[in-house]
Amino acid sequence: LLQVLNEKKLQEVDSLWKEFETPEKANKIVKLKHFEKFQDTAEALAAFTALMEGKINKQLKKVLKKIVKEAHEPLAVADAKLGGVIKEKLNLSCIHSPVVNELMRGIRSQMDGLIPGVEPREMAAMCLGLAHSLSRYRLKFSADKVDTMIVQAISLLDDLDKELNNYIMRCREWYGWHFPELGKIISDNLTYCKCLQKVGDRKNYASAKLSELLPEEVEAEVKAAAEISMGTEVSEEDICNILHLCTQVIEISEYRTQLYEYLQNRMMAIAPNVTVMVGELVGARLIAHAGSLLNLAKHAASTVQILGAEKALFRALKSRRDTPKYGLIYHASLVGQTSPKHKGKISRMLAAKTVLAIRYDAFGEDSSSAMGVENRAKLEARLRTLEDRGIRKISGTGKALAKTEKYEHKSEVKTYDPSGDSTLPTCSKKRKIEQVDKEDEIIEKKAKKAKVKIK
Amino acid sequence: VTVEPHRHEGVFIYRGAEDALVTLNMVPGHSVYGERRIAVTEGGVKQEYRTWNPFRSKLAAAILGGVDQIHIKPKSKVLYLGAASGTTVSHVSDIIGPDGLVYAVEFSHRAGRDLVNVAKQRTNIIPVLEDARHPLKYRMLIGMVDVIFADVAQPDQSRIVALNAHTFLRNGGHFLISIKANCIDSTASAEAVFASEVRKLQQENLKPQEQLTLEPYERDHAVVVGVYRPLPKSGSK
Numbered sequence: 281l282l283q284v285l286n287e288k289k290l291q292e293v294d295s296l297w298k299e300f301e302t303p304e305k306a307n308k309i310v311k312l313k314h315f316e317k318f319q320d321t322a323e324a325l326a327a328f329t330a331l332m333e334g335k336i337n338k339q340l341k342k343v344l345k346k347i348v349k350e351a352h353e354p355l356a357v358a359d360a361k362l363g364g365v366i367k368e369k370l371n372l373s374c375i376h377s378p379v380v381n382e383l384m385r386g387i388r389s390q391m392d393g394l395i396p397g398v399e400p401r402e403m404a405a406m407c408l409g410l411a412h413s414l415s416r417y418r419l420k421f422s423a424d425k426v427d428t429m430i431v432q433a434i435s436l437l438d439d440l441d442k443e444l445n446n447y448i449m450r451c452r453e454w455y456g457w458h459f460p461e462l463g464k465i466i467s468d469n470l471t472y473c474k475c476l477q478k479v480g481d482r483k484n485y486a487s488a489k490l491s492e493l494l495p496e497e498v499e500a501e502v503k504a505a506a507e508i509s510m511g512t513e514v515s516e517e518d519i520c521n522i523l524h525l526c527t528q529v530i531e532i533s534e535y536r537t538q539l540y541e542y543l544q545n546r547m548m549a550i551a552p553n554v555t556v557m558v559g560e561l562v563g564a565r566l567i568a569h570a571g572s573l574l575n576l577a578k579h580a581a582s583t584v585q586i587l588g589a590e591k592a593l594f595r596a597l598k599s600r601r602d603t604p605k606y607g608l609i610y611h612a613s614l615v616g617q618t619s620p621k622h623k624g625k626i627s628r629m630l631a632a633k634t635v636l637a638i639r640y641d642a643f644g645e646d647s648s649s650a651m652g653v654e655n656r657a658k659l660e661a662r663l664r665t666l667e668d669r670g671i672r673k674i675s676g677t678g679k680a681l682a683k684t685e686k687y688e689h690k691s692e693v694k695t696y697d698p699s700g701d702s703t704l705p706t707c708s709k710k711r712k713i714e715q716v717d718k719e720d721e722i723i724e725k726k727a728k729k730a731k732v733k734i735k
Numbered sequence: 736v737t738v739e740p741h742r743h744e745g746v747f748i749y750r751g752a753e754d755a756l757v758t759l760n761m762v763p764g765h766s767v768y769g770e771r772r773i774a775v776t777e778g779g780v781k782q783e784y785r786t787w788n789p790f791r792s793k794l795a796a797a798i799l800g801g802v803d804q805i806h807i808k809p810k811s812k813v814l815y816l817g818a819a820s821g822t823t824v825s826h827v828s829d830i831i832g833p834d835g836l837v838y839a840v841e842f843s844h845r846a847g848r849d850l851v852n853v854a855k856q857r858t859n860i861i862p863v864l865e866d867a868r869h870p871l872k873y874r875m876l877i878g879m880v881d882v883i884f885a886d887v888a889q890p891d892q893s894r895i896v897a898l899n900a901h902t903f904l905r906n907g908g909h910f911l912i913s914i915k916a917n918c919i920d921s922t923a924s925a926e927a928v929f930a931s932e933v934r935k936l937q938q939e940n941l942k943p944q945e946q947l948t949l950e951p952y953e954r955d956h957a958v959v960v961g962v963y964r965p966l967p968k969s970g971s972k
Binding site: 332359404411412415594 | 863
């Protein structure tokens with residue numbers, strides 16, 4: 281807590297920095313009134329976090345009450361919000377102005393000289409220790425950590441899908457050398473793998489029981505095909521390896537379904553309104569694209585509408601063409617069930633309402649999905665009116681007949697236009713005969729006038 | 736195979752099979768981001784240098800591009816905005832030596848984790864995991880600095896640098912800003928974006944002194960070096 285000694289100097293804002301050029305000068309204009317030491321880093325950390333949230337902790341309150349109240353002078357604060365809080369809680373007048381900022385700069389530059397008994401090395405060590413403990417605190421206690429799970433889960437889901445696809449294709453290829461007909465009969469991937477796992481070598485098909493996996497006719501087909509297959513023979517080891525791959529595929533498939541359920545649960549817990557509006561998958565993708573739910577909440581509705589179509593957006597902006605109408609939101613069920621003509625309109629309306637749901641989930645205290653359900657009902661009603669408008673144009677309502685245009689037969693007989701054949705220019709440069717005569721007349725008249733003048 | 740000092744204090748050039756920009760490693764035996772370390776014996780003393788990759792670091796690209804002054808020298812205090820994982824910050828820490836201080840500000844938690852790990856090994860790096868847009872939030876941790884280096888890649892970066900300069904940069908202090916044209920306005924041409932940024936800086940009492948493009952290391956990037964509230968020259972009335 282420092283006290284300004286010479287208030288007149290405060291009037292000249294621009295030259296105030298000169299007063300702080302050296303420690304001696306600085307000591308003339310401000311004096312250290314009170315210096316309170318924190319007992320340890322934990323205390324300092326607590327005070328710091330209280331300040332950050334805009335609250336005054338007990339230590340600061342005590343110091344301010346004791347000294348400033350007695351002095352009856354206004355308190356200069358660097359942070360205007362803090363000043364407001366101090367005024368409210370402790371009834372002290374605070375000032376915050378460019379003069380204060382200049383003063384703070386000066387004090388900061390001469391901090392070592394103004395506070396006797398504190399060495400620069402100590403100060404540096406204090407700063408370092410406090411900064412490290414603060415960073416640790418920030419990393420541990422991040423309020424938005426909960427939606428990191430969703431971002432990671434959806435990325436993992438995409439990765440799993442890609443891997444699964446690769447493995448399944450490889451499995452089919454590999455086993456196809458031994459029993460190619462099975463691939464054509466069973467189109468579902470999971471059933472293929474399960475079937476493979478149960479039976480293995482072609483010879484075992486006759487005795488195998490596949491009734492749980494396949495319906496009767498398909499089972500009969502498979503058994504018949506196994507007899508007359510044109511695939512190669514494979515040894516025990518080869519079948520062993522193919523079976524290993526199959527087991528992997530089945531495990532990953534099961535994990536994928538489990539992960540999807542987990543994602544649905546998390547989405548419903550973290551962002552229930554968004555889930556109701558656009559669905560879990562699209563909601564999770566939006567959050568993953570923006571980075572976190574809070575980041576997503578900061579976007580405008582028009583941004584959320586085209587989130588995911590950035591390449592098309594900037595391409596269109598640079599070449600001054602029409603920008604895309606939908607991005608990730610295209611895969612929401614509401615947009616999917618409309619006719620192509622109205623998809624743009626619906627995506628805009630959906631984005632507008634979804635953004636409200638996002639902000640409600642990100643910043644609101646309660647976690648009910650009532651607001652989302654309401655908004656979705658409104659949107660569905662609007663969607664129905666949109667569709668009806670299209671139908672009414674054709675059939676008309678009870679009160680008004682539909683307007684139709686009078687039918688006029690437009691003869692569309694196309695003829696060949698020969699003007700494009702010749703590349704020689706058409707006769708525009710030749711002057712016409714009447715024009716030539718007129719011009720000659722005018723020249724003669726002028727010549728006569730000139731002759732008269734000379735004479 | 737020799738290591739000779741660069742025109743800028745604290746930076747060196749390694750002349751070997753390929754020339755490289757290097758800095759003296761403050762923590763010998765450790766690599767920060769997997770860069771190559773070079774051990775050289777100079778006059779009986781073993782020194783270790785770390786290579787500085789200009790494709791990963793804008794400051795190295797500026798030095799190799801021929802910037803006149805970087806103003807970051809041994810014993811200086813630097814405020815580094817946009818520290819990311821601490822790759823360039825570690826080189827700044829090498830240059831300023833154990834007597835200098837670099838305050839590394841980074842908002843992202845993921846990158847901040849790596850930054851704190853780098854800061855654990857080097858005691859002249861002070862990690863600040865706050866938003867650079869609100870310098871008042873971390874005013875308790877930072878004293879007055881001599882240089883501000885900003886590599887934030889935000890559309891309002893001139894305002895961010897100005898706010899931090901008004902709070903922490905001493906009179907006559909310098910600033911280096913790396914401007915990414917795409918980030919400010921992706922539809923305008925790069926030169927127009929750089930000119931508008933320079934104008935915004937001038938309005939905030941940040942006087943630009945030189946501008947340098949970072950070709951061939953980055954596309955549509957420029958570095959602006961300048962002085963803040965220059966001290967009046969002695970002898971002037």
